[in-house]
Amino acid sequence: MSNSSKGWGIAVAACVGLWMIQNGSGEITPPVPSAAQAFAAGPSVHTDAAADPLPPSPPVRLRIPEIDVDTPMTGLGLDGSGALEVPPAEDRNLAGWYENGTKPGAKGTAIVAGHVDNAQGPAVFYALGALKKGHRIEVDRQDGRTAVFTIDAIEVYEKDRFPDAKVYGEADRAEIRVITCGGGFSRKSGGYQGNVVAFGHLIGVR
Amino acid sequence: MRRTPVPLLTGTALAVVALGALAAPTAYANGDPQGDSRKESHQGSHSLEVFPSSADPGTTVTVNTLACGKHGHGVGDANSLGAGEFQLNPSTHKEVVVGQFTVPHHAKAGTYWISVACDNGKTARGELVVKHKNPSGHVRTGIGGSVGPDHTQIAAGAAVLAAAAVGGTWLLRRRASGAQDG
Numbered sequence: 001m002s003n004s005s006k007g008w009g010i011a012v013a014a015c016v017g018l019w020m021i022q023n024g025s026g027e028i029t030p031p032v033p034s035a036a037q038a039f040a041a042g043p044s045v046h047t048d049a050a051a052d053p054l055p056p057s058p059p060v061r062l063r064i065p066e067i068d069v070d071t072p073m074t075g076l077g078l079d080g081s082g083a084l085e086v087p088p089a090e091d092r093n094l095a096g097w098y099e100n101g102t103k104p105g106a107k108g109t110a111i112v113a114g115h116v117d118n119a120q121g122p123a124v125f126y127a128l129g130a131l132k133k134g135h136r137i138e139v140d141r142q143d144g145r146t147a148v149f150t151i152d153a154i155e156v157y158e159k160d161r162f163p164d165a166k167v168y169g170e171a172d173r174a175e176i177r178v179i180t181c182g183g184g185f186s187r188k189s190g191g192y193q194g195n196v197v198a199f200g201h202l203i204g205v206r
Numbered sequence: 207m208r209r210t211p212v213p214l215l216t217g218t219a220l221a222v223v224a225l226g227a228l229a230a231p232t233a234y235a236n237g238d239p240q241g242d243s244r245k246e247s248h249q250g251s252h253s254l255e256v257f258p259s260s261a262d263p264g265t266t267v268t269v270n271t272l273a274c275g276k277h278g279h280g281v282g283d284a285n286s287l288g289a290g291e292f293q294l295n296p297s298t299h300k301e302v303v304v305g306q307f308t309v310p311h312h313a314k315a316g317t318y319w320i321s322v323a324c325d326n327g328k329t330a331r332g333e334l335v336v337k338h339k340n341p342s343g344h345v346r347t348g349i350g351g352s353v354g355p356d357h358t359q360i361a362a363g364a365a366v367l368a369a370a371a372v373g374g375t376w377l378l379r380r381r382a383s384g385a386q387d388g
Contacts, residue, residue: 006377013370020363024356030348084341089349100315100338113345117352126352159344168340181348191350 029185030116031130033154048150048203053107053174057143062095066135067127075099089118104139105147105202109171116181125180129196137176137200149176149200156183158194167197174202254322254332262339263311274303274324286318287336294322309336
């Protein structure tokens with residue numbers, strides 16, 4: 001290699017290094033689902049039939065293999081305003097479920113929530129927005145069975161336009177919602193601007 | 207093979223009819239419009255009307271029955287859901303006794319039996335389904351601790367830049383020494 005081409009190589013490396021420093025200095029935020037993953041984006045890509053609901057049994061663990069989620073579950077209630085409580089923020093790998101509601105795998109709408117991040121960094125559902133239709137959610141239950149759900153859609157809602165009926169409403173089959181924060185971040189106006197919600201229905205039992 | 211279940215079913219049906227026959231007179235005497243012989247026959251209890259039949263915690267539930275008779279009284283038992291005991295007294299319809307209790311906030315979702323013991327020795331039972339409200343509104347599941355500069359990329363960039371600087375210095379020195387030699 002001639003000295004001149006070595007010089008060019010070094011110049012290119014210097015530019016790449018500078019670009020990486022500059023690019024990395026911008027704010028990175030959790031992944032946001034694309035519009036193609038919303039319900040409105042036409043018929044879903046998969047045709048997995050709904051499985052018969054299971055008898056109620058509390059969840060023990062939740063896995064989403066696609067984004068390396070494997071987390072224990074804790075029970076959640078409602079706060080004074082009727083909003084869902086959240087798991088303790090100190091624990092980065094902990095999801096919660098609404099224990100006065102439907103148990104995952106049973107008939108109805110089971111509600112699961114977890115943090116996208118805490119003060120230290122990314123938490124259990126950081127990558128929820130990177131999921132796509134057809135990905136799997138698995139819930140191990142106290143009765144030893146594992147309820148397997150397929151994702152029907154991932155949607156993003158602004159805080160003050162949260163569709164209660166769509167997310168929390170009753171279902172006549174076994175469904176699940178997995179909720180975390182997302183939809184833009186603003187340090188000036190109260191952090192995350194909304195929620196990312198994954199919608200799923202039961203397709204099998206192991 | 208297919209015939210085996212038939213005699214079994216007949217036996218069960220006969221037993222149900224027999225129980226129903228025993229319970230039927232009281233059911234009719236109560237003028238129970240539902241005529242739910244299955245509930246009526248359960249331990250010989252009369253029916254207890256529960257309103258609303260499905261309630262969330264904090265709701266006041268009203269129960270009434272004909273079991274206690276005209277101008278009767280009774281004691282209700284809602285201990286199954288942690289609501290303790292309550293009194294039943296004659297209502298405006300004197301043949302009906304009425305009582306109330308409140309679904310406690312700690313009551314778990316599920317189906318509970320509410321029973322009543324009348325002063326006349328008769329008992330009544332009814333079902334109450336406890337359902338909890340759905341959550342409402344958005345969920346506060348993040349504070350932004352993951353938002354910020356990409357330290358890994360910055361470090362990698364700095365490393366590439368440093369390598370380029372070292373390489374550049376080495377190249378310049380070589381050129382300089384090459385020039386001297388030549």
